[in-house]
Amino acid sequence: MANGASWQVDAVEAARRELVLTQLAQRDAEIGAIAEARVLKIYGPATSMDGYHFRDSFAKSAQASQQIDWVHQPWLRPIRFAYRHMPKSLRYILKKLAG
Amino acid sequence: MSTYAVSINADKAVAKDLKRTLKSLQGSEVTPLRVVIVNLALQLQDVVEKSGLGSRSVEVATQAMPGDHVIFMRCGDALTPNTIAFLNEFIGNHPDHGMIYGDSLHGSVSRWDEPTQVRRPQWSPERLRSHCYVGELVVAPAQLVEQAGGLAALTAMHPHDRALRLAELGAAPLRIAEILYTSDQRHLQPTCSVDAVREHCTRTNIAADLVLDEHLPVVRVRRTISAAPRISVIIPTRGTTEVIHGERKVLAAHAIETLISRSTYTNFEIIIVADEPTPSEARHAIVRAGGDKVRFVEFSKPFNFADKINLGVACSESELLLLLNDDTEMITPDALETMVGLLADPGVAMVGPMLVYEDGTIQSAGHLLNPVPYDLYRSRPLAHTGAQHLLRVQREVSGVIAACALIKRDAFINAGGLCTHFPNNYNDVDFGLKLQELGYRVLFTPHAQFYHFESLTRSPKLQLFEVAKIGARWRDKLDDDPYFNPKLERYVSTWKQNVIGQRSLLDAFGPTAPIASK
Numbered sequence: 001m002a003n004g005a006s007w008q009v010d011a012v013e014a015a016r017r018e019l020v021l022t023q024l025a026q027r028d029a030e031i032g033a034i035a036e037a038r039v040l041k042i043y044g045p046a047t048s049m050d051g052y053h054f055r056d057s058f059a060k061s062a063q064a065s066q067q068i069d070w071v072h073q074p075w076l077r078p079i080r081f082a083y084r085h086m087p088k089s090l091r092y093i094l095k096k097l098a099g
Numbered sequence: 100m101s102t103y104a105v106s107i108n109a110d111k112a113v114a115k116d117l118k119r120t121l122k123s124l125q126g127s128e129v130t131p132l133r134v135v136i137v138n139l140a141l142q143l144q145d146v147v148e149k150s151g152l153g154s155r156s157v158e159v160a161t162q163a164m165p166g167d168h169v170i171f172m173r174c175g176d177a178l179t180p181n182t183i184a185f186l187n188e189f190i191g192n193h194p195d196h197g198m199i200y201g202d203s204l205h206g207s208v209s210r211w212d213e214p215t216q217v218r219r220p221q222w223s224p225e226r227l228r229s230h231c232y233v234g235e236l237v238v239a240p241a242q243l244v245e246q247a248g249g250l251a252a253l254t255a256m257h258p259h260d261r262a263l264r265l266a267e268l269g270a271a272p273l274r275i276a277e278i279l280y281t282s283d284q285r286h287l288q289p290t291c292s293v294d295a296v297r298e299h300c301t302r303t304n305i306a307a308d309l310v311l312d313e314h315l316p317v318v319r320v321r322r323t324i325s326a327a328p329r330i331s332v333i334i335p336t337r338g339t340t341e342v343i344h345g346e347r348k349v350l351a352a353h354a355i356e357t358l359i360s361r362s363t364y365t366n367f368e369i370i371i372v373a374d375e376p377t378p379s380e381a382r383h384a385i386v387r388a389g390g391d392k393v394r395f396v397e398f399s400k401p402f403n404f405a406d407k408i409n410l411g412v413a414c415s416e417s418e419l420l421l422l423l424n425d426d427t428e429m430i431t432p433d434a435l436e437t438m439v440g441l442l443a444d445p446g447v448a449m450v451g452p453m454l455v456y457e458d459g460t461i462q463s464a465g466h467l468l469n470p471v472p473y474d475l476y477r478s479r480p481l482a483h484t485g486a487q488h489l490l491r492v493q494r495e496v497s498g499v500i501a502a503c504a505l506i507k508r509d510a511f512i513n514a515g516g517l518c519t520h521f522p523n524n525y526n527d528v529d530f531g532l533k534l535q536e537l538g539y540r541v542l543f544t545p546h547a548q549f550y551h552f553e554s555l556t557r558s559p560k561l562q563l564f565e566v567a568k569i570g571a572r573w574r575d576k577l578d579d580d581p582y583f584n585p586k587l588e589r590y591v592s593t594w595k596q597n598v599i600g601q602r603s604l605l606d607a608f609g610p611t612a613p614i615a616s617k
Contacts, residue, residue: 020413028515031533035572042575 116175123177260295322440331415338381451499498531
């Protein structure tokens, strides 16, 4: 196998590899079955990922900060400026009212 | 129902702090409380007498254990009215518990200010070695307190020292996801004690050099490795060529070249799992980069990342496996030593490094599962320390990205390898959860760093069947990541609750995109 040569696979080696892969798959299925039975018991049969709405997930290049970044809209700047320079007590009241 | 003693160290305390703490105990009516005060100065005895605790006795140090549980707290902090009720309920449900800790409120409570909530993750032993993330209030059974050094001695200790000693004994510590105390300390970052960690390492036979961070109260436990076991580096590739650092390169060759030239750990072989259409020029480049260390395994089936990794592992024999994407580059020369050292812990099965984009921002600092899996702090600057210094500590996580992860071979086999039902995405999330299911721990370390030029190899896209499968298998785990907190929401800082006006994007767990890498 020196100098990056491809591994010359004989029948015995191929069978050994196949056996390892089969064993891995069997073990994975065992653990998966236990986990799936537990999820089924907790959530019932019709759940899977219901409610997670993956179709609304962000694109890989997008960030949450972009999604909620409405506070930096240009038209909001003067309002934001005024809000940030209000007395603290007034800001607190506004914040609570908004919430 | 349990009886509790509250133990306070009054060393260097001022009257105001002691009054605040004693006053908070008046509100706890559930069970009789006794208060033990260690290092009480003469001038503060008056405060104790006037505390109004009535029939509850206040003792200044004691030999006898005045209850079946001890609540250790800082002088100046206050129990919430519900703390004892929470503890009673929790202890009733977990009779064989060890140390218990919980969440806290920090900052001055005034008319116009809301205190910050510090929400803590579940038990994370590796993290406790770095800093006292459990906070300054811990509860322990009296028997455990005796074993750990006694009431007076533990009360007088640094909180980090106390937590480490209590955690070493008895059952694994547990977290109550409720506010157990309020603190007037605005400073809410965890503290640390190098001496405490050094003594802990001695007691637990961890051979390590300890390094205190230059800027933060964080200890790095750098384990010394006595042997350098052989590592099989598994690199799946199809011979992609892309521009890296301004030059067009064969990705796998670049990954191998940097690994060999930079790593101070040399005992490894490299197994290239190559798709059949891999161009011969790319194969030659890989051979030139890796020399004798490289060998090829041909993969002739349709693309399946999990299948390729499993095949690579089946063709290897080393006791440690490094899964490495071809679009990576080693940054820290001692990355492999750091990760191998962490695997010396028999309970740890997998370690993941900090992965960094080419522009120097974070690609992954471990996974977080709630409510869908994603990479922690993706796209944040590498200099960012994270909420509660999360990005500066080695810690337990629910999973790490398979783009770079060091795994014990026996754990990989025992967990059934990567699940081939996830050909593109979530195979690493699934694998991390399988390891947890088997009782192993998965660690993230910021002290080992690799570049990950993600998405240069192919366009990742979530497949509906992968989403359905991960939910069918692990929805309960996705709903409650132990290294998160059930009181927190996504997009909101992990340790600050969603309070209007107090959202901090810098502190927030960022991003954002579900994990769709490799």
